[in-house]
Amino acid sequence: MNIQIKPKEATAIINSLIGGVVPKIGVQHIAVGRSEEVDAFIKALDDAKNGHSIMKFWIGDFGSGKSFILHLLNTVALKQKFVVANTDFTPDNRLYSNDGKAVILYSAIINNLAIQTKPEGGALPTLLQRWIETVITQTASENNIPLTEIRDEKYLSLIQSNILKTVNELSDVGAFDFGTAIMKYYEGFITGNEDLRKNALKWLKGEYKTKTEARQDLGMREIINDLNYYDMLKNFCKLFVSIGYSGFMINLDEAINLYKIQNTATREKNYEKILTMYNDCFQGKIENLFFNIAGTKDFLENERRGLFSYNALKTRLQSNKFETLEIRDFAQPVIKLTPLNHNEIYVLLKNLQEIFDYNYKITSPINDEDITNFMEEIFNKPGASEFLTPREVTRDFLNILNLLRQNPNLDKNSLFKDIEIEDERVDMDLSYLDSIQEL
Helix, strand or coil: CCCCCCHHHHHHHHHHHHCCCCCCCCHHHHCCCCHHHHHHHHHHHHHHHCCCCEEEEEECCCCCCHHHHHHHHHHHHHHCCEEEEEEECECCECCCCCCCHHHHHHHHHHHCCEECCECCCCCHHHHHHHHHHHHHHHHHHHCCCCCCCCCCHHHHHHHHHHHHHHHHHHCCCCHHHHHHHHHHHHHHHHHCCHHHHHHHHHHHCCCCCCHHHHHHHHCCCCCCCCCCHHHHHHHHHHHHHHHCCCEEEEEEECCHHHHCCCCHHHHHHHHHHHHHHHHHHHCCCCCCEEEEEEECHHHHHCCCCCHHHCHHHHHHHCCCCCCCCCCCCCCCCEEECCCCCHHHHHHHHHHHHHHHHHHHCCCCCCCHHHHHHHHHHHHCCCCHHHHCCHHHHHHHHHHHHHHHHHCCCCCHHHHHHCCCCCCCHHHCCHHHHHHCCCC
8 A cells, every 4th residue: 555544544534535524634645636735835834833824715616625625734734733723614603793603613613622632623621731831830940849849739829820920921802811711720620620620611612601600600700702702712822822832723614604694784794804804914913823714716706795795805815817727826815726637536536445445454346447437437427517526526436435345246337337416515505695685
């Protein structure tokens, strides 16, 4: 086998792609045709490491690889020692709201925090503990207290004071409440009060619904809400960098759900929030923060409902007018994902076959000529040019491999001929959305 892959990665790749979703781990083993995008991204990561902040928009049709590229970028960023978080926009979360939908997005981001040793998320406790350890070490040094004694409960107030002081130095907005929550987390940890530790995590994740509840559990008068969650994300970024991480990368997929917001004023408020974040990044108001937003061409360019309906964003996000399909500019904020060509699809399927065989410890009855025949069949089907996506190609290919694995007597060529092309865009009726009356 030419691909060096871990068993867990192989299983994740096969199971996820058959299920029609992108695997959380191992995507680097099936990355083809995106080298220029990744090279440009690495350069942007270097800028973020050096104190700049970046916002990139990854634009493509359904099934074109937007989610895949975000997961690939995760792998690269984690190796570059970034803290990474991934979440999707849904009808229940967004960047701006006054009914709790923005803080739901925030909670998803914080719950999905990932680092290289915890690539699947849930890294917040680990990150807090690492940061607290730096404060403890610093406190012990400043007060000539042996490291073997500094965690004694009698030094609790001293550690808490330094936690709050250090957080206040990191940030101006919301720092006191942010620091108090971390302080409570440490108190629960050092005193063995598991409820206090969990409640502090709950506060930091934005999961308190009322100030009354937070005051009862933690003695805190404020909570993270729709209005201040963005400040808390910036606080976390500064916290991560102070530990020694390169920065904080936040990936927001399925941005078409912002396009789907029916109320014009609400939709524009969400676009205004994107504009605020964009300006903060490129005007140097924040450091070491990297946003990736993935959406369709309609989300970007539709002048009634897309980002281009908001003129301040349209002027910032229009493509380089000198760019062509052959001459690409990957340094600009908007990266348009072009379809994989047939040679790239072939390499992808070849890699998938190797991973499939490795995962099931078999030798599948598919050779290079069979892969070519499969591609000829599927790409010549009615509707292929309009509806066929890499997601559907890989899923059909793996489904056939699975059938052959379990039924060795099946005729593979007959399976190739039985493939049917369907429009995957069933969840998105743009013509209907464009025809309804704006609220």
